[in-house]
Amino acid sequence: MEINEVELLLIEDNPYEAELAIRSLKKHNLGNKLYHIDDGAEALDYIFSEIGVDGPDQFRFNPKVILLDLKLPKVSGLEILKKLKEHERTNIIPVVVLTSSSEESDIMECYKQGANSYIVKPVNFENFSNAMKSLSQYWLDLNKRPVKL
Amino acid sequence: MKSITSYKNRFSYSSGESFLHEVLKKTAFYISVVVLVLGILVLLGWQFDIALIKRPIPGLAAMNPLTAINFILLEASFLCIVSKFVKQGYWLALAVVVISFFFLVGLMLDFSFQADLILFSGKIKADASHSLSSRMAPNTAMNFVLGGVVILLMKRRKRAVYICQTLSLLIVLIALFSIFGYIYRVGEFYGVLVYIPMSIHTAICFFMFGVEILFFHSDRGVMKELTSPYAGGMVSRILIPLAIIIPGFLGFIRLYLNWKYSFSVELGTAILVVALIVILVLLIWFEALSLNEKDSKRRQAEDEVRLANMLLESTIESHKDVLIFSVDKNLRYLTFNSAFKDATYKAYGTTIRKGERMIDSITIQEEKERASRNCKKAMKGEGLTSIEVYGEFERNYFETRYYPILNDKNDIVGVTVLASNITERKKNDDEIQTLNKELESFSYSVAHDLRAPLRIIDGYSNILIEDCFDDLSNEGQRLLYIISSNAKKMGQLIDDLLNFSKLGRLPVTKSVINTAKLIRSVLDEQLGGVNRSNIEINLGTLEDLYCDDILMRHVFTNLISNALKYTGKKELAVIEIGSSRTDKSVIYWVKDNGAGFDIQYADKLFGVFQRLHKESDFEGTGVGLAIVHRIISKHDGKIWAEAEIDKGATFYFSLPLMK
Known part of the structure; x- marks a missing residue:
């Protein structure tokens, strides 16, 4: 998939978790333009691969939403969030933190760094599946955002 | 012991003393007015020729008009200086000195012009022709010169007070000499014009003037010892008047016996001396008695004070783990215990002594400043407690408390500091x-x-x-x-x-909460989750609680959801929530008619993962009631339960009332 076609970027290191998420989305026909990365450093490389290219039109990465896990190898989810929100070309991309942690300190820190939403993954698969469905429907279909970066 | 003497100065005070001074000062003022009036009266006596006033003892010396004027000037100058007109007072006193001095010089060089003959010169000459003395005596003039100098010196510096009082004493003595002369009928005072003796009322006026000056400065110079509140002052206040009256009186008796029974001089002198010896010895014996009594009482009191001091010191000393010391207003050590001394040595390598400055025993500038600052703060009246680090060689944390020291007048005279080493605790x-x-x-x-x-x-x-x-x-x-x-x-x-x-880790922040509202909202939430119509909820009185509202919500949520869960198999679930108030606490209960439990296992009810029901009968993790128990404990409350199998359970908890 070309980078400019990606609508939903999933950054999740656990392949089984990722599979469950993708499966839930596909079941509801929402995961067609999904791209999955399982490493924090790779995710940064991917997002900022075209940052050197001049001109606003040249930066083609513009997904409708990024689903971000907090615990990632090498570079943590929080650092990715920080870099995304710092950079003028990526700070308008909605970031939804998708994690197992319900720690108050994590929630607070994510919102301080500019997270657009924070979802605690339910242990119960049914609930998890429903959560994935409704959040994707919201961000992919309902939510309106600037088209050009 | 410098510290001890300064201690005394700071703690002693003297209200009785100053009262005596006040009385004497007022007396001095009244005496001066009396003398002033006497002077005016004498002048009037000359004017209207009233012999009794001019010459109280017929045939003897009269008060010269110039003498009267000098008295008026002298007392006027005294009154001026006592009130605010110091300059005018000086001029008046100077006038007295100049007039009297001029008179003396004139008398010695035998001028034709004599100052005392200016006023009423006709009358004075007439007196002289009858061989009656009406002139001013040289000793009178001398006294006026001294009197004027006394007034001029009165407001000078400290040392002048001694001169001033010595001169006043001299005036008193000269006056006394004349008074006794009159009482004893000294021949030279009678009839012999050449001596021009001082008249009797002149002598009395001088006596009064001298006393007045001594009284006025009763808190200074020589007089200070006589008016002091200590034993010496008391003794001298009794003995000095007696020392004047007794010999004077005895002298008179001796002469009287001579006149009446014409005793020989030798016999009279012997009687006088023996009487003097007897009376003086008796007087001294009585004084010794009273002084001894006072001394023994004082020693007793001193012993008591010493004992109290020892007790206090041993109490301070017995605190081996608390460092105690006191400093005075200048931050010098008044006292300390050996724990403090040892700690200071360990911390800074300095050895402290009483009377030394506190900052000299601290070697680190910042810590010097901090200790001084806190002591000064405490000296403003508020005690304070702080946790501070002290030490150069061995650094330790101290919980330090500063207390102001008050004397019996409620003035702050120093600071006592208690410090506990809390390094281990920290x-x-x-x-x-x-x-x-x-x-x-x-x-x-x-x-x-x-x-x-x-x-x-x-x-x-x-x-x-x-x-x-x-x-x-x-x-x-x-x-x-x-x-x-x-x-x-x-x-x-x-x-x-x-x-x-x-x-368990959340801090408890208490406020008064409307429990009725809280319970209704929990019920709405819980009943919304279950799909049952066979539930009857009875709410009794719902007292307000003083608690953390978030935590208390957990408690009610848990108890109510439990009640709903365990009544799930009943045809009609009846849940009752109520409360009652006692003197010290509010008791709440949640009662249901559900499955209940065997009361013999009640002690397991609030343990983590402890369950009294099978998983297949009622689901659960066994954590809910453990959380409730923990929250109630954190509120200093109690929780307990009553139950019977298949008849229901009642959970009670009590919280203390707001203080």
Whole structure:
């Protein structure tokens, strides 16, 4: 998939978790333009691969939403969030933190760094599946955002 | 011992003393007015020729008009200086000195012009022709010169007070000499004009003037010792008047006996001396008696004070783990215990002594300043407590308390400092904090890392059920459900456990809450979750509580959801919530008619993971009531339960009333 076609970027290191998420989305026909990365450093490389290219039109990465896990190898989810929100070309991309942690300190820190939403993954698969469905429907279909970066 | 003397100055005061001074000062003022009036009267006596006033003892010396004027001037100058007209007072006194001096010089050089003959010169000459003395005596003039000098010196500096009082004494003595001369009928005073003796009222006026000056400065110079509140002052106040009256009186008796019975001089003198000896010895004996009595009382009091001091010191000393010291207003050591001395030596290598400055025993500038600053703060009247680090060689944390020292007039005269070494405690606190942080991060990773595999187990079981359902046998399907439900259950367990530890760590912030409102909102929430119509809820009186509202919500949520759960198999669930108030607490209860439990296991009710029901009968993790118990304990409350199997259970908790 070309980078400019990606609508939903999933950054999740656990392949089984990722599979469950993708499966839930596909079941509801929402995961067609999904791209999955399982490493924090790779995710940064991917997002900022075209940052050197001049001109606003040249930066083609513009997904409708990024689903971000907090615990990632090498570079943590929080650092990715920080870099995304710092950079003028990526700070308008909605970031939804998708994690197992319900720690108050994590929630607070994510919102301080500019997270657009924070979802605690339910242990119960049914609930998890429903959560994935409704959040994707919201961000992919309902939510309106600037088209050009 | 410098510190001890300065101590005395700071703690002693003298209201009785100043009262005596006030009285004497007023007396001095009245005496001066009396003398002034006498002078005016004498002048009037000359004017209207009233012999009694001019010459109280007929045939003897009269008060010269110039003498009268000098008295008026002298007393006027005294009154001027006592009130605010110091300059005018000086001029008047100077006038007295100049007039009297001029007169004396004139008398010695035998001028034709004599100052005392200016006023009423006709009358004075007439007196002289009758060989009556009406002139001013040279000793009178001398006294006026002295008197004028006394007034001029009165407001001078400290040392002048001694000269001033010595001169006043001299005036008193000269006056006394004349007075006794009159009483004893000294021949030279009678009839012999050449001596021009001082008239009797002149002598009395001088006596009064001298006394007046001595009284006025009774708190200074020589007089200070006589008016002091100590034993010496008291003795002298009794003995000095007697020393004047007794010999004077005895002298008169001796002469009287001579006149009446014409005793020989030798016999009279012998009687006089023996009487003097007897009376003086008696007087001295009585004084010795009273002084001894006072002394023994004082010694007794001193012993008591010494004992009290020793007790106090040994009390201070007995605190080996508390450093105690006191400093005066100048931050010098008044007292300290050996714990403090040792600690200072260990901390800074300095040895402290009484009377030394506190900052000299501290070697670090910043700590010097801090200690001084806190002492000065305490000296403004408020005690303070702070935790501070002290020491150069051995650094320690101290919990330091500063208390102002008040004397009996409620003035702050110093600071007492109590310091406890809390380094060990501080270390433990820090360790506990580190451990707490470790625990927190541990539970954090439990939350994060354990939940993910559970979700995956549940998720893949679900996928299996969805995708391969038909390929599985009935037994296979059952096993898959078991896997799935246990994964869910473990997720629930982890969540509850985390909740339990999180709630335990939350600080309790209390306020008065409207419990009725809280309970209604919890009921709405809970009843919305169950799909049952057979529930009857009875609310009794719902007292307000003084508690943390978030935590108390957990308590009610838990108790009510339990009541709903355990009445789930009843045809009609009846839940009753009520409260009652006692003197010290509010008791709440939640009662149901559900499954109940065997009361003999009641002690297991509030333990973590402890359950009294089978999982197949009622689901649960056994954490809910443990959380409730923990919250109630944190509120200093109590929780207990009553129950009977199949008849229901009642959970009670009590919280203390707001103080």
